Amino acid sequence: MMSTAIELQALTKRFGITKALSDVSFSIRQGSVHALVGENGAGKSSLIKILSGVHQPDGGAVRLFGQDFAPKDSAAAQLSGVSTMFQESQQVSNLSVAENIYLGMEPRIGPFLDWSRLMKQAGDLLGRLGIEIEPGRPMATLSPSEAKLIEMGRAVSRNAKVLIMDEPTANLNQAEQQILFRVLKQLNEKEGVTVIYISHHMQEVFDLCDHVTVLRDGQHVATLDVADTETDGLVRLMIGRQMEAYFPTIAAPAQGEPRLVVSDLAHPARGLDGASFEVARGEIFGIYGLADSGRTALTNALFGIQTGFAGAVRLDGAPFAPTSPTAAIEAGVILVPEDRKLQGLMLDLDLLHNFSVGNLGRFVSNGLFEKKTALEAANTHIQRLRVKPNNAYALVKGLSGGNQQKVAIGKWLNRDFRLAIFQEPTRGIDVSAKMEVYEVIKSLSEAGVAILVLSSEVLELMGLCHRVGVLSGGRMTATIERADFSEHAIVSAALPRRRA
Amino acid sequence: QTYQYNTVPEGDITLCFSQVVMNHPFRVAMVESFEQVVAGMEGVTGVVTDAQGDATREIANIESLIARGCNAIIVSSLSGRAIYPAYREVADAGIPLIIAASGVPEEEGIPYVSFVSTEEVSMGERAFDYIAARLGGEGNIVQLQGVPESTNSILRREGFNAQAQYWPNIVTVADQSGQWLRLPARQVMANILQANSDIDAVFAYNDEMALGAIQALEDAGRTDVFVVGMDGQKESLEVIQSGDLFAMTIANEWRMDTAIETAVAAVRGEAVPQRVVLRVPMITDDNIDAHYDPEAVF
Amino acid sequence: MNGLSTLRNNLPILILAALVVVASLLSPSFLTWNNIINLVQYNAELALVCLGLTLVIISGNGGIDLSVGATLGLSGVVVAMYGEFLGLPGSLIVALAVGALVGLANGLAVTKGKLEPFIATFILASIVTAITLLFTGGGPVLRSIPDAVEAIAGIRLSGIPLPAIYFVLTFLVGVVILRMTPYGRHLYAMGASSETVRFAGIRTDRLRIATYMLCGALAGLAGLLTTARLGMGEPRSGIGMELTAISAVVVGGVSLYGGRGTMTGAFVGILIFAVVLNLMNILNLSAFYQPIAQGSIVILAGLLLSRRKSMFLKVA
Amino acid sequence: MHEVDVPPAATKSAGSLRRVVSAHTEEFLLAGVIVALIAVGGFLSPVFLSQYNITSVARQVSFDVMPALGQLLAVLAAGIDLSIGAVIRLAQMVSILLVERVPLPVAFLLVMACGAAVGLVNGLLVVKGRLEPFIVTLGTWTILDGLSLLVTGGRGIAANVPDAFAYLGRGTVVGIPVPTLIAALVVIIMSVVIHRSSFGRQLFSVGSNDLAAHYAGIKVARVRVTVFMLASSLAALTGFIMAARTGAFQPTTISSGGAGTELATIAAVVVGGARLSGGRGTVIGALLGATLTGVLFSILVLAGIDPYVQSLILGLIILGALLLSASRRSKS
Ligand SMILES: Nc1ncnc2c1ncn2[C@@H]1O[C@H](COP(=O)(O)OP(=O)(O)OP(=O)(O)O)[C@@H](O)[C@H]1O
Ligand SMILES: Nc1ncnc2c1ncn2[C@@H]1O[C@H](COP(=O)(O)OP(=O)(O)OP(=O)(O)O)[C@@H](O)[C@H]1O
Ligand SMILES: O[C@@H]1[C@@H](O)[C@@H](O)CO[C@H]1O
Ligand SMILES: [Mg+2]
């Protein structure tokens, strides 16, 4: 019980000029649940990717159960008993659930796939984990959170001695998180599996883990017994400075004519069933809803991504029914989308480009792109948002999640707008990046922008918003003033209502 | 316009040959023959380019040959008039131009020093005449064209169809392309045989296609048809000798001796004939011994 | 929604059925046993090539092989050159080996060399063609081909020529690979998400190299068959075949983005082209119409098959 | 090329020079290779550097550069245009058919209109028909070649070219071939369009991530259609000048060797550092890529190397160049 499962010795990893890990040394006890925490870009994922054989270290060594361990690819890591649930979604959408679970380890008869055994094994495994998904279902029909559970099933199916989970709960709802926690406990306690657990949620660290390692800027800061620490101390270690108030103080919004009036917005096929609400100038209006409550459809309507909605939208009194994002943007609406990599960023282009595409018109004279002006603007945003690295020519794909999110927001700062829609603005980003995002939202609100924040984090909405509207079944089932905020009030309004 | 060209009365010379395409045996045989003949000549170096069937590349090749300082350039082209500017450039550079195995009608006014080539149109005519005679003026025939847009396919077709006008009872029942190649010809012929049971003769615009057509006929168990080809390649002669299906081929001229001799003479400043129409024999089972050379490259 | 996508998935087969109906109305000779056998037997080489190409394309990451035609040519002339000495088994092994070797080069260029498959296989195709032509001096290889080799194309089994049987066998093998082997499933998976497959512990580079080698080997086999059929080695017999093969496979619903498409679809695609060309011959339509017909099939079938959810935007 | 003039205010000049060099190592390498080849060429054959040969290579390369730039546009926007060669041929044919019948400017406009129309069709099929560019342009390629077969009956056609027209293809200005001057102009215009204009930014955005571009308000469909129209127009321009050079047109299909151009343009832009999946590539790279092949060809022909060995050497050198730049890229 007291022997060492993994020992890292002066591990170093570079990506071009970025030093993702420098001289990181610590050990993980066999049979423990070991948390790995740190800000975005601290090096957590890089570290576990070395353990999973995805990356090879530039220096240092790893010992696994006392043996030298230098897997050259994922296959080698798995053969040595290390199995990983990665941060990024790892699903194969064109295969069945069962094939996803046993990918690469399918039961065979000679050279052929043993379909019936595959289905049976998968069914058994899912049953054992308490996941109610048919093994024969096409993966494409699963929701992102269901898919995440299947990924867990895959990780578990490898019968590993070490199980790594990189931000596994980021997309899961309450009930799904419980499944994950239960499985984790079961594997750890009953089967003695060593677990490395990465999360930005301090609560999870305290609930689930025995030990915690803090990384900062690629360096090892501390490895502690969870029993000996508390949240504040941990966060201090992570960010290297005292943390001030988490949420900015929000001034009361300006009164007057509402900027955005949504009345009876509906499109039954897309899951909107007559949503109505108003947002004032300078107001931060939160929208909470469970899966399939109609949040995405609402955004799509307001940003012109989809059309054909019934009902009416008014922006500063004028009817507003954008037929394309271009039209919405021209009317003064911007969107920070939920999937920043897919919808928000040009990953293989530089910061300069990404910052300027939000308003190319501003940098054009005589049809030519004024690079000098654009560069100045980009540098301003880089300073203001504290983007790392502070180099306008860095490619966005090399940035950590939090910094990417800042770029996704920053591209809009080159233009004037009246309504800003933030979808899951802090998903997967760390404490200090979150605070920086909140600061931006606050300052936009102070400038009179009407702001919609769609988030699945109740606490975030409560900390940030003037009012929160709750969507359920495509309708606004409650609108709660800041004074009346309570987690209970918001969540209970979100629960599916009965059909009338 | 009159052109002056440079002569080299004695000493080493370079002869250049621009081949338009080397994608069937006939074209390759020309190049091999060129290389062989030049190799056997004292003080003469040979250079060959292949345009891979692309007229633009052909022009570029000819320009490179001009730049290289060739003493004479032999061109064999299938690119119709698209290549004429390059011909003029050769003449402008004072280099004797010899045309080989390309249909360049006399009246086009091309400044060649000598035209050493077969007459493609008349080859088509003769093929028809042979078929008509053998069918007694009546019957159904199949035409297998080469790559339909290549000059020689067009000219042979012109000659063949021109004669056909006079023979209303000889009917072309299928008229398709075998791309100058054996396998496509075989497949097309097989398809044609499905639709036409009444066929008496096949005119393939070259031997490769004739050989493909014969395979298709054999597959279908047809023995009542005869095939006429063109080029007179060695393999065809063997087939003509050994069976009944392949009746006749016209021996297209792949040998480059005449063209080379003419070129050398022009370089040396001797007078050369302006237009040498190479006479090409019809080969049938009857006269095959006179033409079959087991050692020939083609 | 579901009905529509079922319809779309079966569209190639419906197009083929419609074509067959039209063809048999237009010409009584179309739907004869002999014609069908012919149609199938002359597409045996294409079928072999399409099988390999389908695997490569499904495996995704821009997977494509523009060198199949060149490979067919090389293997064909090598076999013709040494056939006498090799005999049938030897020829078979050499044809497969030559193809697999070219496939290995492709696979290495794509995985280790990190080149985009389109460009890597295009350049390798030109190199392979150059080697073939150098090797043969450009002309056909007229050595005597052993009877056993010629027999693989020439023999008939109860009236059916062997190549027609190869066509069907190739199809069956393809179906089995894609549906019933872990390898086939991994190709689909790789086409959808290569990284996931790699992270799940499958050596994707090896899988990719193996797939290019298999594709090459199949083209090599097609080269052997061509030589057997012709009774000689024709260095250019595969030229342009890659484009025909890609068109056929795509018309059959195999997505160039990888991860999508079936072997049945690919073969239906082959047959669609085969039927149209066969019909044009039968109806004695001018050869000039052929390219127009081919191009139109590609675009029209593409339009019918196109999915609302493509890589391209919903922006209209 | 677009990043040469970084404002000194923003970046220290030493750093910016290093950045320019490191961001364009491929182009520098390629230019180095070409210079080395020219040196080798001059060494192997004294006539390689003769005025005549330089003129001839320059003219020839111009006909490769213009369509390569069209291909670059398509590739930057994550497309591919396989119909470029066929559009060149179509334009040649139309030019020859028109040039004796209508005034030269009219002929020019009609030819360009043909090109633009093909591009429009390609673009609409991609955008509205949701087809992959590969498929669409493979289809239009064969259809267009079929059309010119039909129109000409497969025969070469020729025209008595008016002097003004002939000048465009055959003339020189202070020893520089007119097609080269036109190509130079096209290079300048395209580098402004691609690297300096707002359209260029949109182009890179669409090629890099079309969904994000859509969400950023860029009219993705319009960009794509424009790209195909520009690509075809450049091909049409090339065909027009080629017709001026030859005064004749010979139809070609794949079976008679017509498959070269389309694939050569793609090879040229990729050798020049472009990525087929979009969002990466430069005008200077495409220019160098197209030049490399032209120069190599000339050297190999002048050196009197066997045609088959020529193709082999060419293929190996291109493969080497590609592997080199790919390995350099994956290291950084
Ligand atoms: N493939 C890569 N290429 C370039 N840079 C990378 C790559 N992977 C990671 N990095 C950089 O390495 C550093 C560490 O990143 P890593 O993903 O390990 O952080 P993390 O702690 O997991 O952050 P997060 O909480 O956002 O997941 C960051 O600066 C990141 O930008
Ligand atoms: N285009 C569409 N076609 C059919 N159904 C749709 C479409 N768009 C949305 N829906 C359905 O409408 C409902 C609301 O979807 P929406 O995506 O707006 O929910 P959401 O609240 O954003 O959920 P999540 O948190 O999972 O993203 C869901 O049941 C969804 O399946
Ligand atoms: O006869 C030959 C054919 O075989 C083909 O090579 C094309 O050119 C012709 O002259
Ligand atoms: Mg991470």
Ligand SMILES: [Mg+2]
């Ligand atoms: Mg949603």
